[in-house]
Amino acid sequence: MSPIDKLTQLFERFPGIGPRQARRFVQYLLSAPPGVRSELARQINALGAATAQCKRCYRWFTKDGQASLCDICASQGRDQSLLFVIEKDADLEQVERSGFKGLYFVLGGVVPLGVDEPAQYVRLRELVKRAEADHSTIKEVILGLSATSEGDHTRQIVAEALRELSTQNGFKLSSLGRGLSTGSELEYADPDTIASALSSRQ
Ligand SMILES: [Zn+2]
Numbered sequence: 001m002s003p004i005d006k007l008t009q010l011f012e013r014f015p016g017i018g019p020r021q022a023r024r025f026v027q028y029l030l031s032a033p034p035g036v037r038s039e040l041a042r043q044i045n046a047l048g049a050a051t052a053q054c055k056r057c058y059r060w061f062t063k064d065g066q067a068s069l070c071d072i073c074a075s076q077g078r079d080q081s082l083l084f085v086i087e088k089d090a091d092l093e094q095v096e097r098s099g100f101k102g103l104y105f106v107l108g109g110v111v112p113l114g115v116d117e118p119a120q121y122v123r124l125r126e127l128v129k130r131a132e133a134d135h136s137t138i139k140e141v142i143l144g145l146s147a148t149s150e151g152d153h154t155r156q157i158v159a160e161a162l163r164e165l166s167t168q169n170g171f172k173l174s175s176l177g178r179g180l181s182t183g184s185e186l187e188y189a190d191p192d193t194i195a196s197a198l199s200s201r202q
Contacts, residue, residue: 081139098194
């Protein structure tokens with residue numbers, strides 16, 4: 001396979017990128033100055049060496065020495081009683097802009113409709129473990145999933161997985177309230193909308 005076809009195939013794996021867009025990326029790289037290609041290759045290589053996945057919330061962060069926790073999880077200034085469960089890292093960045101001061105757990109996606117083993121698709125076991133480990137400090141787990149059918153489906157599965165722990169340890173399970181329009185993902189919601197959905201959570 002030619003480097004053109006190979007690279008096109010790799011770009012096609014990116015979220016939201018189809019064959020035509022992938023081909024355009026390759027065309028751009030072919031016509032761009034050589035410095036652009038070498039810089040891109042260098043930054044892609046640096047990505048693995050410079051980043052790590054947080055052991056507590058599972059977000060990717062830029063490593064500072066041997067730290068295994070991201071700056072949010074390591075901070076003493078965050079509200080330890082609130083745990084915000086989100087789908088992906090991009091959601092976390094949007095929620096941060098809304099002024100939320102609690103902690104996070106990145107689920108790693110949504111559960112597709114009609115599958116038998118949800119834990120194959122999202123970090124369900126890891127979330128239960130986290131809620132168990134932090135049961136003495138957590139007072140509320142906020143389920144911040146997308147207002148889509150897969151998001152609703154995932155919310156039900158996560159709520160079910162946490163229900164027993166929630167009863168045993170007395171923490172509240174809540175969901176984002178009004179404000180997020182149907183079909184919307186947190187990633188694309190503006191910070192004011194997220195803040196309003198947070199304040200009307202139930
Ligand atoms: Zn973290």
